[in-house]
Amino acid sequence: MRGRYHKQIIFISLIISIGFSISAVVTYSREKSEAEKRVLEESLPLIGDSIYTEIQSNIMNPVDIATFMAHDSFVRDWIIDKNSNPVTIRKYLRGIKEKYNATTAFLVDDAEKKYYTDSGSQLVLHKNTARDAWYWRVLADPAVYELNLGKYQENDSLLVFANEKIFDDQGQIIGIVGISLELHRFKKIIDKYAEKYNNAIYIFDQSGNIIIRSSVSAFPPHFDFKSMNTAIHQDESVPHNFLLQSTATERIVGIRKLPGSSWYLAVEEDVSETLANEKKSMIETLLVSIISSIIVILSTTGLVYNTQRKLFAAATTDPLTGLLNxxxxxxxxxxxxxxxxxxxxxxxxxxxxxxxxxxxxxxxxxxxxxxxxxxxxxxxxxxxxxxxxxxxxxxxxxxxxxxxxxxxxxxxxxxxxxxxxxxxxxxxxxxxxxxxxxxxxxxxxxxxxxxxxxxxxxxxxxxxxxxxxxxxxxxx
Missing domain, CATH: 3.30.70.270 (Reverse transcriptase/Diguanylate cyclase domain)
Structure with missing residues (x-):
């Protein structure tokens, strides 16, 4: 009888432990999904919107300046008037540079293929040189303006170039005007939000090459933005979210296209710690539940066993002598x-x-x-x-x-x-x-x-x- 009693305790405890384990795993899966959903629907969109708005205004700032220059009647008249003095355009470009704290301000006369800068440099552009390939690329692009990344020749630093076409009254391209800003301006914005929200933030181009990354963290070497291009390009007007899993971490990345450019903003949030806390809570709850259940089972089955033993004794023994009946x-x-x-x-x-x-x-x-x-x-x-x-x-x-x-x-x-x-x-x-x-x-x-x-x-x-x-x- 005692052996059967012990087997019953083990069996019941096992069944209840399995039940609690299944319940805990289901709860953990639900909490995990909820945590991922909160990040996807609340956290990432909020952070992404804040960064997106500020970066958009900063990106559009050089575009707005380039647009202002392209529509300035002084610039158009200077290009059309072939006898204009180069000194006047140099002063104009220098004024733009100083006013907007730009790195460079420049203009290209399409007819003469001459490149003028705020420093007074005058270069003739050649179609077959790598240095000047950008100009013919902008001309061939149906877009009115272009944001591009390039290097500053004086110190080899990365610059953001805003190039905009200049049209005459007949709608013909007569030149290109633009300015450049140092890339670290954008990195400061990214680092500010990355530190504030403890996220990793990136800007990458259409080829999947990372242009700017925050100092908080970086994607692991195996991560490749190129693998996301297909999904992103299907609809660039809405944000796209991706779940990234590895052996040690689980992260969610929200990606959206920056307006007026060929760049994309990526905000990464590491949910590993949140999920680890959920898992720890699940294990603690499971252990407490199992231990409590076993205590209850032992107490209950102990009472049942004693009752059964008394009933068995009453049914099998003589009450006067204690011998078998x-x-x-x-x-x-x-x-x-x-x-x-x-x-x-x-x-x-x-x-x-x-x-x-x-x-x-x-x-x-x-x-x-x-x-x-x-x-x-x-x-x-x-x-x-x-x-x-x-x-x-x-x-x-x-x-x-x-x-x-x-x-x-x-x-x-x-x-x-x-x-x-x-x-x-x-x-x-x-x-x-x-x-x-x-x-x-x-x-x-x-x-x-x-x-x-x-x-x-x-x-x-x-x-x-x-x-x-x-x-x-x-x-x-």
Missing amino acids: RNAFHERIRRQRKRHGEQAFLLAMIDIDHFKAINDSHGHQLGDEVIRDCARALREAASDGDILARWGGEEFLLFSPQPDGCDQDSCRQWLDDIRANIAARRIHCHGVEMCVTVSIGYTLAKNSANWEQVLEVADQALYAAKQAGRNRVMAA
Whole structure:
């Protein structure tokens, strides 16, 4: 019974643990999805909008300046008037540079292919040179203006160029005007927001090359913006979000196109820590739930086990002596004989002599004490493997396996010792002291024998012992 009880505890605990584990995993998956959803729908759009707005204004600032220059009648008239003094355009470009704190301000006369700068430089552009390829690229582009990234020849620093076409009254291109700003202006904006929101921020071009990156963090080497181009180019008017997973981290990247340029803004948020906290919370909740459940299970099953044990004892034992009752004895014997079919055994039937007279003379309390004392004496004499039962009012049965075979003399001597021990005992109850004797009838048989016949033979032997004068042992 105890083994079955332990198995039940293990089984129930396992089922509940599995249930809590599944529940915790489902909860974690839901929380993980919610965390990713919050980043995708709330956090990233908010940060992206803030950065996007400020960068857009800064990017459009040089474009606005270039547009102003391209539509300035002074610039148009100067190009159209072929006899204009270069000094005047140099002063104009220098004024633009100083006013807007630009790195350079420049103009190209398309007819002469001359390049004028605020410093007074005058260069002739050549179509087949790498240095001047930008000009013919802008001319071929149907867009009115272009934002481009290039290097400043004086110190090799990166610049953002805003180039805009100049048209005459007939709509023909007569030149290109523009300014350049140092790239670090944009990096300062990116670093400010990256530090504020603890995000990594990037600007990359159509080819997937990173132009500017924040100082907070960088994409791992395996990351490639080019892999996202297809999805981004399908609709450049809306932001695009991507989930990036690696062995150690999980991040979400929001990407949107910067207006009036071929550049894209990327905002990366690392959700690994958030998910790690969710996972830790899940594990803690799971452990607490399992431990609490096991405690409840142990407490509950302990009570159930004790109740079952009491019910089992009430159903299988004699309440007065604690020995097996008749039904339980039959069940034990059945299992014993089934396991050891050819093994020999001794079956003894013991009856208290003159028990009715004891009850009539001294009352049932003394009678009960006599029965209890005889049961104690039998239990003391029994060996491991022997089976004792209270068979009736004052009758007991003793089943004793004999694995080494039946020795009639030794069995008789053992039973006679039991009889003598009971006769020598003194029983005290409510001031009354007395001794009792027992009669014993026994038989030797094998487990394969007919049980009812064995019982009948033992009963006949007991009857013979009583007829012979009681207080004796008789064999069938």
